[in-house]
Amino acid sequence: MTSLFDKLGGEAAIDAAVDLFYRKVLSDDSINHFFETTDMERQRAKQKAFLTMVFGGPNHYTGKDLRAAHAPLVAKGLNDAHFDAVARHLRATLEELGVTADQINEVMALAGSTRDDVLSR
């Protein structure tokens, strides 16, 4: 079965998607304070790795990485509401890219499966 990653057009499509997604996240005042001091290039690279993962592309993402990377943010108050906000931006990004409803649901299910790792539960 072809992955969504290939259907969307591989890495080039991810590059377009990551900028759409990251700009939405950075513009959202309910969550952008978590990104105040982060190195933007490094953050964008991580977002790209994350999108590659949820699109079913070749990735090296593990739950352990997610947990470790978000632990300092959980200490600063990262919670379900923030997770939901990011998920909304992901959905909006996919809609803008013209991804079909079925595929969006597939991606959102994958993204949703990271919730416990992201929130250190």
Add this chain to the structure above:
Amino acid sequence: MFKICFEGIVYPCERSETVLHALRRQGVEVPFSCQHGICQTCMLRSLQGKAPAAARKEIKDTLCEQGYFLACQCVPEEDMVVLLPREADLYGRAVVLEKHFLTPHICRLVLKSATPLYYHAGQFVNLHRDDGLARSYSLASVPHRDKHLELHVKRMKNGLMSNWIYSELKPGDAIDLEGPNGNCYYLPGREVQSLLLIGTGTGLAPLVGIARDALYSGHGGEIHLYHGSHSRDGLYLMDTLRDLAKEFSNFHYMPCVSGERGEEGIRAGRADDTAFSDFPNLAGWRVFLCGSPPMVASAKRKAYLQGARLADIYADPFEVSDRRLKPRD
């Protein structure tokens, strides 16, 4: 915990502590300045033990091969034997040809390097006083066009180097120079791309170099330079830049004052705010940001949000050296 051997004495280095921090904590005087991995003043050489990649990534290949690394970025992964750089590896000698005041607080230095310096306009050099004091200054000159190196030095309150340059350094004096360093410069190609240059204070120096370099390289796209200062007396090179705008129809210069009212040809407001409201859509643009670190950080985010690709944003934050000497108010 790893051991750092320096000049025959072994110093313990705590977990997640940098070599620079460990040495200074234990009373060893080694040169350093920005502590952010930018200025390269704290470069050391390793005889044994390899510095991690993070401490080597900004070092020139030829120096890297000889074991050079940045002490402020080096959290050791094994025991190391380190030593100070060999002068001949890093430093060239330069003579001061001219020194004159552009404003009461900014002076222009013209230096003649003893050996030719191969650099890009917009890069920076480190000046080393004979007692080891070192500071970074951006190059305002353009290779091939300008015979010598030009730097703009802002007199900092309590600034050891800038006050010395102001009151003592004079034409004919020699000084050590290391460089060039930095990745904020113009590369030819994509000749019709619009360029946005935003600088505060002496952040103008690298931008003048970059703008002239682009113009003389035949850049056909529009080039917009915004220079910001709190007050009118911090604006400099206005006539030069206005003349440049007359010479090249695709070059536009906009001086801005954030703490005073505007006047004919000078806009009121911060340079970054003014530029971003003039050009709300930066998709496809190349952006250069030089000056105070908070301005550079917020402008980088803004430029990205307004459509510029991160890879097209070049930033040169002017880290103030030696925070201990900042007035405590």
